[in-house]
Amino acid sequence: MLRANLSLERQRANAFLFAVLLCLAALTAGCVISPRRTIGGGGTPTPTPSGSPSPTPAPGAAGILYVANSNNNSILRFSNANTADKDIAPAASINGSSTQIISPQHIFIDAGNDTLYVANQGSVLAFQNASTTPGGDIAPIRKIAGAATGLNSPVDVGFDDSKDILYVADTRDVLVFANGSTANGNAPFTRDIKVGFLVTALFLDSANDRLYLADSGANAIHVFNNASTANGTVVPARTINGPSTGLNQPSGIAIDAVGKLIISNKGSSSITVYPNAASANNNASPVVTIVGSGTTLNGPGQITVNNSTSLVELFVANPGGGNIPIFSDLGAQSNDVPPSRNISGNATGFSTAAISGITLDSTR
Numbered sequence: 001m002l003r004a005n006l007s008l009e010r011q012r013a014n015a016f017l018f019a020v021l022l023c024l025a026a027l028t029a030g031c032v033i034s035p036r037r038t039i040g041g042g043g044t045p046t047p048t049p050s051g052s053p054s055p056t057p058a059p060g061a062a063g064i065l066y067v068a069n070s071n072n073n074s075i076l077r078f079s080n081a082n083t084a085d086k087d088i089a090p091a092a093s094i095n096g097s098s099t100q101i102i103s104p105q106h107i108f109i110d111a112g113n114d115t116l117y118v119a120n121q122g123s124v125l126a127f128q129n130a131s132t133t134p135g136g137d138i139a140p141i142r143k144i145a146g147a148a149t150g151l152n153s154p155v156d157v158g159f160d161d162s163k164d165i166l167y168v169a170d171t172r173d174v175l176v177f178a179n180g181s182t183a184n185g186n187a188p189f190t191r192d193i194k195v196g197f198l199v200t201a202l203f204l205d206s207a208n209d210r211l212y213l214a215d216s217g218a219n220a221i222h223v224f225n226n227a228s229t230a231n232g233t234v235v236p237a238r239t240i241n242g243p244s245t246g247l248n249q250p251s252g253i254a255i256d257a258v259g260k261l262i263i264s265n266k267g268s269s270s271i272t273v274y275p276n277a278a279s280a281n282n283n284a285s286p287v288v289t290i291v292g293s294g295t296t297l298n299g300p301g302q303i304t305v306n307n308s309t310s311l312v313e314l315f316v317a318n319p320g321g322g323n324i325p326i327f328s329d330l331g332a333q334s335n336d337v338p339p340s341r342n343i344s345g346n347a348t349g350f351s352t353a354a355i356s357g358i359t360l361d362s363t364r
Helices: 002-036
Strands: 064-069 074-078 092-095 107-110 115-120 123-128 142-144 154-160 165-170 173-178 191-194 199-205 210-215 220-225 238-241 250-255 261-265 270-274 288-291 303-307 312-316 324-328 341-343 355-361
Touching: 064 107, 107 154, 115 154, 115 165, 115 355, 123 154, 154 199, 165 199, 173 199, 210 250, 220 250, 250 303, 261 303, 303 355, 312 355
Parallel strands: 107 355, 199 250
Antiparallel strands: 064 074, 064 355, 074 092, 107 115, 115 123, 123 142, 154 165, 165 173, 173 191, 199 210, 210 220, 220 238, 250 261, 261 270, 270 288, 303 312, 312 324, 324 341
């Protein structure tokens, strides 16, 4: 009887021990899976991103400003354009007989290929590695000139990088060169857009395949659609003209990042801004007019806009004042507002009445 009781007690002890071991195993298993939870938070774990997320925008580039100086047949390059102010010296000057620069007019920087185009007397010049060239008496990488080119007196130039098309405003025509990035020598023009008026400025809206041309004689801006295929005598899709427009010898055209159309007016020494470049037409009134002695504007010419996301500013070639005034926040300021910055002084190399062109590389 005693032996039976002892046997029963051993069975109960073994059962208890077995139960304890099972509990320990369960607890040990729980320790293995617990690190999968987010430390310190609980709840749903943070997922691993699939693919590459959109990067945080980097601070804006310093900017490089190019200025054509017709008085001494040179192109000046200024570093740190986004902060440049007052009497600063250029980082480089392209000048000398080898450059073949003669009475330069408007200029254009193809930032993607780092190539500077110059509307030159009877030709178009292209300088490669514009952002890094030491300057001096250097030859252009290409010179488009000769009877077949049709070039006579180029005043402005634009380049469509996506389609590789070069546009040159020359008297009453816009001469178009296919394979613009390699056009050289006596290359024949591909198309001749005959507009019937003396063109004083050109702006190419390549994203919308649209060409804006300034007509100083008629105080008008003409807009042509389908620029990449237009040929022969063409009629503008729209014309901005009339007493309410404020246009007075328009001489520079730009469009900012939100689609505002910006015009410099040589006759009234003013800047006029229209809210929507895509629809501005007829006797449209500007929403902003910058004019007055405080602006320093005196016969302004070519203009260029910094369309970076961190900074939106208008740079103005101002030959009458021998300076480059820079205006910020064009949507809010009007009338006699001083420039937010003003590049001027002896060290700049500017000559009064000689600043003939300006262009900005906002990517560097």
